[in-house]
Amino acid sequence: xxxxxxxxxxxxxxxxxxxxxxxxxxxxxxxxxxxxxxxxxxxxxxxxxxxxxxxxxxxxxxxxxxxxxxxxxxxxxxxxxxxxxxxxxxxxxxxxxxxxxxxxxxxxxxxxxxxxxxxxxxxxxxxxxxxxxxxxxxxxxxxxxxxxxxxxxxxxxxxxxxxxxxxxxxxxxxxxxxxxxxxxxxxxxxxxxxxxxxxxxxxxxxxxxxxxxxxxxxxxxxxxxxxxxxxxxxxxxxxxxxxxxxxxxxxxxxxxxxxxxxxxxxxxxxxxxxxxxxxxxxxxxxxxxxxxxxxxxxxxxxxxxxxxxxxxxxxxxxxxxxxxxxxxxxxxxxxxxxxxxxxxxxxxxxxxxxxxxxxxxxxxxxxxxxxxxxxxxxxxxxxxxxxxxxxxxxxxxxxxxxxxxxxxxxxxxxxxxxxxxxxxxxxxxxxxxxxxxxxxxxxxxxxxxxxxxxxxxxxxxxxxxxxxxxxxxxxxxxxxxxxxxxxxxxxxxxxxxxxxxxxxxxx
Ligand SMILES: [Zn+2]
Numbered sequence: 094x095x096x097x098x099x100x101x102x103x104x105x106x107x108x109x110x111x112x113x114x115x116x117x118x119x120x121x122x123x124x125x126x127x128x129x130x131x132x133x134x135x136x137x138x139x140x141x142x143x144x145x146x147x148x149x150x151x152x153x154x155x156x157x158x159x160x161x162x163x164x165x166x167x168x169x170x171x172x173x174x175x176x177x178x179x180x181x182x183x184x185x186x187x188x189x190x191x192x193x194x195x196x197x198x199x200x201x202x203x204x205x206x207x208x209x210x211x212x213x214x215x216x217x218x219x220x221x222x223x224x225x226x227x228x229x230x231x232x233x234x235x236x237x238x239x240x241x242x243x244x245x246x247x248x249x250x251x252x253x254x255x256x257x258x259x260x261x262x263x264x265x266x267x268x269x270x271x272x273x274x275x276x277x278x279x280x281x282x283x284x285x286x287x288x289x290x291x292x293x294x295x296x297x298x299x300x301x302x303x304x305x306x307x308x309x310x311x312x313x314x315x316x317x318x319x320x321x322x323x324x325x326x327x328x329x330x331x332x333x334x335x336x337x338x339x340x341x342x343x344x345x346x347x348x349x350x351x352x353x354x355x356x357x358x359x360x361x362x363x364x365x366x367x368x369x370x371x372x373x374x375x376x377x378x379x380x381x382x383x384x385x386x387x388x389x390x391x392x393x394x395x396x397x398x399x400x401x402x403x404x405x406x407x408x409x410x411x412x413x414x415x416x417x418x419x420x421x422x423x424x425x426x427x428x429x430x431x432x433x434x435x436x437x438x439x440x441x442x443x444x445x446x447x448x449x450x451x452x453x454x455x456x457x458x459x460x461x462x463x464x465x466x467x468x469x470x471x472x473x474x475x476x477x478x479x480x481x482x483x484x485x486x487x488x489x490x491x492x493x494x495x496x497x498x499x500x501x502x503x504x505x506x507x508x509x510x511x512x513x514x515x516x517x518x519x520x521x522x523x524x525x526x527x528x529x530x531x532x533x534x535x536x537x538x539x540x541x542x543x544x545x546x547x548x549x550x551x552x553x554x555x556x557x558x559x560x561x562x563x564x565x566x567x568x569x570x571x572x573x574x575x576x577x578x579x580x581x582x583x584x585x586x587x588x589x590x591x592x593x594x595x596x597x598x599x600x
Contacts, residue, residue, distance in 0.1 A: 169490045173544055177443065177490040180548040184442045194345055197335065198241050200312050201319070201347065208305040215297050217277040220248045224352065224387075224412060239345035242330075244352040244387065244411065245298070250278070252289075252355055257405050260393035260524075262362035263517045264405045267291075267353060267388055283404065289353070291329075291390030291404050298351040299324060302331045311335075317344060329391040329407070353388040353406065360386075363408065366513045367472065372423050372479030381413050394461075394524045410513045417472065427481045435484040440493045441471045443548060444500060450547030451536055458532045461525045469519060470500040472512040497545075501537045504530060 169177075202223055209218045224244040251270040256262060268287040273279065279286070281293050299321075306319050315335075320343075322332040330348035337344055359382055369378050388406035392398060418438065426433045444467045452459050474496050478484070484492055503509040503520065507530055511517040520530055540547055 169494060174490040176544065177493055177548065180446065180545075181439050181443055181489060181493075184446055185439075194239065194241075197312065197315055197345065198243075198347060201309070201333075202243060204309050205302070205305055205349070208309075209301065212301060212304075215280075215301060217247065217281060218245075218297070218301055219277075221351075222246045224354075239343075241345070241347045242411070243347055243349045244389070244409075245349055246352050246354050246387075247294070249289075249353045249355070250275070251357065252353070254355075254360065254388070254406075256362075257393065257402055259395060259398060259402045259405075261516075262360070262408075262514050263511060264391075264393045264402070264407050265360075265388065266401050266404060267406045288404065289406075291392070291406050294351050295329060295390045298349070299331050302333070302349060306333065322346075327392055327394060329389040350389050352409070354385050355388065356385045360408065362514045362516055363410075366511070366515045367413075367417075368476050368515075369417075372476050373417070373420075374423070381416075384413065386410055387412070408514065413513070414468065414472075417475075421475065422481045423479045424481055433481075434486045435481055436486050436489040436492050437471075437475060437484045439486075439489055440484070440496045441468065443493050444471060444496055447497070447540065447545065447547050450549070451533075451540075454547065455532070455536065459529060459536070461529050462533060466503075466509060466519055467500065469509055469512050470503050471496060473503075473510075474499045476512075497537075497541070501534070501541070504534045504537060 206221065206223065209221050212218060222245075224246050250273055252267055253270050254265040254267045257264040257266065267289050268285075269278075269282070269289070272286060278289070281290050281297075282288060283290050303321050306321055309319065311317060311319065316339075317335050317337045319333045320336055322334055325332075330350045333347045333349065334343035335345045336342070363386065364382065367378065367381065369381075387409040389409050390405075391407040392402055392405050393407075395402075418441070421427065421437050422433075422435065424433075427435050428438075445464050448462060448464055448467045452462060477499075478495070507520050507527075508518055509520040511519055519525065
């Protein structure tokens with residue numbers, strides 16, 4: 094089946110030439126070992142963001158545009174540079190509602206914790222606490238601050254865990270180290286009286302949230318109500334949507350994820366990652382590894398799952414991911430003052446925007462793709478390019494192209510190792526089928542050659558349930574950009590508002 098996006102995406106002649114680059118051997122794998130298999134010496138000439146590019150053979154992730162040790166940023170045309178910077182400003186401006194959104198989420202969080210504390214039916218949930226994680230708290234949420242993750246930490250005695258044969262190192266069955274007399278957790282144990290049932294905890298979490306929402310009242314200043322979304326297969330979260338009274342559009346959503354905290358040290362598979370020694374330093378790495386890690390109730394993808402796989406838990410390091418994104422510099426002062434700003438977070442926002450654009454345009458073809466793939470590629474790029482000066486604000490466009498090239502390299506090689514569990518490849522089937530990978534490679538190439546039209550942010554305040562087909566995508570420099578915006582009065586008003594806010598920012 095030929096389902097590449099080449100026929101379906103707009104093509105645009107490019108203006109920037111990528112200089113011939115010779116990639117070097119000697120890079121390192123994420124676990125710090127010399128890479129033997131995937132680093133190959135290649136000599137190729139490729140056009141950046143336009144023009145016919147030489148078909149590339151599978152490449153080493155992140156060794157395209159700028160190579161392993163870029164001494165100077167690659168050339169970017171003024172037009173493309175302007176486009177990337179404008180899109181980056183769009184993404185930043187859309188975060189003005191952050192405070193209001195945080196207030197609404199915090200009100201719900203406090204109400205939920207109070208409800209759980211007093212619930213009679215499921216005492217195991219009474220001592221739950223919340224770990225704030227996810228991109229809102231990492232401040233790299235894109236479009237609008239309307240999607241939140243809330244990890245609900247459940248108290249756990251000492252645990253042991255066993256790799257799943259179906260998907261080792263990332264998915265586990267989780268058991269109590271010794272029998273317990275606690276009635277609270279016993280109702281979630283399987284027949285062996287040791288193994289914790291992920292399915293039962295997920296189901297009870299859902300029931301509790303439904304009961305809570307049926308009586309919960311939003312703060313007086315909020316017009317709307319929360320709705321519990323239908324359960325999705327393989328999804329560990331209960332998703333809530335805040336609906337306005339006058340429409341079915343969701344203003345924001347929250348994923349509530351029941352979570353087990355483990356304080357006994359990381360599994361062996363995770364001890365080889367993350368590779369931050371040459372970037373954040375060995376001390377920081379030691380601090381990371383000394384922190385707890387988490388299990389969330391999620392099953393691996395696949396149709397022929399074993400009985401135990403259906404009760405499995407996936408490892409999670411979202412608290413450390415948040416830490417890395419907040420304190421991302423190789424110097425402590427990075428982004429702590431006006432003079433020390435870097436462009437790392439902007440690059441991540443842009444990559445997430447591009448991934449979201451691709452998914453909106455090709456929801457079925459790219460269904461397995463998610464922002465976590467972009468975040469992982471981002472961490473690897475930061476790990477390889479650790480110095481703050483390599484991410485100077487003035488080099489935003491070339492840094493983003495470096496990151497994009499790295500992401501494209503991962504897709505072409507079919508290798509995107511989990512940042513914390515280097516033995517796990519996020520681009521491996523069945524979670525990421527070869528057909529999806531081929532499609533992604535073609536779609537990214539198309540984007541690069543047509544000057545990244547999918548960086549265009551959709552119309553203001555898009556409803557969360559908007560149809561992907563309603564998103565209008567136009568190539569850079571096309572007259573239809575103006576036409577499509579002028580045809581939307583709301584968009585014009587938003588543009589004017591943005592201009593005013595921008596003006597204020599520069600005063
Ligand atoms: Zn910084």
